[in-house]
Amino acid sequence: MTKVVTRFAPSPTGHLHIGGARTAIFNWLLARHFGGTFLLRIEDTDQERSLQEYTDSILASMRWLGLDWDGDLIYQSRRFDIYNGYIDRMLETGHAYWCECTPEEVEQMRETARERGLKPKYDGRCRERGLGPGPGRVVRLKAPLDGRVVFEDVVKGTLAFDAAELDDMVLRRSDGTPTYNMAVVVDDATMGVTHVLRGDDHVSNTPKQVLIYQALGLPLPVFGHVPMILGPDKKKLSKRHGARAVIEYEQDGLLPQALVNYLVRLGWSFGDQEIFALQELVEKFTTDNLNSAPAAFDPDKLQWLNAHYLRETPVDELARLAAPFVKAEGFDVAPERLAALAPLFRERASNLADLAKVMRFMLVDAAALEHDPAAVAKALTAEGKAHVAALRGLLEKAGPFDKATLEKVVHDYVEQGGLKFKQVGPPLRVALAGSLGGPGLPEIMEVLGRAETLARLDRAAALA
Incomplete structure (x- = not known):
């Protein structure tokens, strides 16, 4: 069997949220199960919205969750020369072309198509003009005009898209920077990624990426698109459902093993088992049991699971974890005293912040x-x-x-x-x-x- 290589590729335009965390966990578990490699790539090509503070927050959340990565951290912003080299190759082989149409002209093409009841897309007017580089010009993929783009998805089965529905998408912007789909394909191919597990909000990107793989003569990875996490009301998950950034759950006093266990079960199952030690997840996780139906986020169940792990945590470790929360309540307590207190109260708390609060009366004079x-x-x-x-x-x-x-x-x-x-x-x-x-x-x-x-x-x- 080929060595399994997976990756997690967050954009540093915000903190790591639970949907992204679940994707990271799935990829980490798959790599660890097969003794493979798990890569972490920061997709920071959006220079205006990408901030170092978000990169730092994402890395801290990954470490808190226990998701170690292999090799060096990869930044897309440092690989533009590599992407452009592959785009130049596509220009040379005729799989891409220069386009001088302005954004306003392209939008007018799309509007005209909408009025005619057609798919709103670029109409290909520069496709056969043989243009070269020039100010304001972009590079577009010369997509097939007919046929189908087909790939196997380990979660959803065979997926097929009509080529006529796809666009001659931009590969290189007028400022020389590569677009998302181009960078992702080059990264995954050059890094040897064998399995791409991600949220099904990326399904629409995959046929575009398949076309780029094919144009470059590169083998496809195994794709798997997991359904998005829904709120208890079966609508798109949002903060009103209790969905928060991983760093917020950490600040709330959740234990990382509880969050990992809970998120894995939102989209993967192993019989009726609910509680898994991390090593047990590594041993049992494969893509075979990834669910094709979306799962609903239940804050109460997460707290229940966290209470279980709170009770199972060794006393000295629990005291160490509780110390910052006790300090936030205004008390500086010796570790041995906290170790004596923690067993008395952990049955009465569902997280570390609650634990600090319920033992407060023991800490005052x-x-x-x-x-x-x-x-x-x-x-x-x-x-x-x-x-x-x-x-x-x-x-x-x-x-x-x-x-x-x-x-x-x-x-x-x-x-x-x-x-x-x-x-x-x-x-x-x-x-x-x-x-x-x-x-x-x-x-x-x-x-x-x-x-x-x-x-x-x-x-x-x-x-x-």
Whole structure:
């Protein structure tokens, strides 16, 4: 089997969005599955809209997702001489020609065609004039006037287009720069790309590219056009559906493995399995199970999947990942303290930002702890405060301030007083956490430590 070479070729005119990220993931997985090569190419021929900050953002998002690329990063803007060399070859072989028609004249041709009910396109008036280079002139492909352009698509099957419907497209602009379709063909051919997986918004470009391959006598890669991602309402995905740039998901506290897992499943399947480790995806991914029907983006399912990965992440790693989000909440917490907190709260959060927020009450000191008025009114009654005061005395004298000891102190207090836990637990919880929710009481006290626990109980006793 020929070595598989895939590529991802984003334009740096914006941040990497989830549609592009999914394309990158598919190409990366296909290359890794077959032990092939995955290339990254920055398609920055649009010099006005291409910005370095977007290139940097795309690269950062790729690294965050774990999508490493092979070889050097490729920039189209540095390869214009290569493209123009191939265009010159097409001029020499008669597969391209010079055209002096102005943009206004071409638009008039298209308008005339529309009025006649024909395909709006360039009418070929310079096709046989034998023009040479000159100011304002472009180079056009001499496309076949009849026949069909046919290629196999690993997702959509056989696709065919009438040649008469295609244009004598511009290959080189009047300023000497190559057009998108010309550059893409030369890049893919010279880089040895064997498989081109991309969104089906590119289907209309593919027959044009096939004509360029044929004019240059180059073999075609395997094409696969995956359906676009739709919103839950089955309409084109947009920000109102929750679709955002990859960098925004990172800033929101999503885990990269969750986003990769989720995006792969939007267009590829392996039975009914939903959750895949990255290595498992590498082992199982091929183009055979790419879906031809569009998938709908579900923000809730993405959060569900992320919550799963949050629970599965090793504690020390979770603490490291949560640290920037805890800092954004205004706290500089030692890694070992975060490692003690994270297991108590990860069942209560679906992302790292939520995790930092739900553990906030553990990070403030007693004086800054916020109390829910309704919880105070319900639990810190005169009787509740009496239990808190009694427990305060016992906890101050308790032996090791660890979970087992603290659990025994509370249990013995309830048993020896002939009480029920619901008489003691709620007031103690409100005193420690400010509300009626949260992890187990012994765990809370152990992480808070003796001094902070006693300070919170003292403050609760003083609440009006």
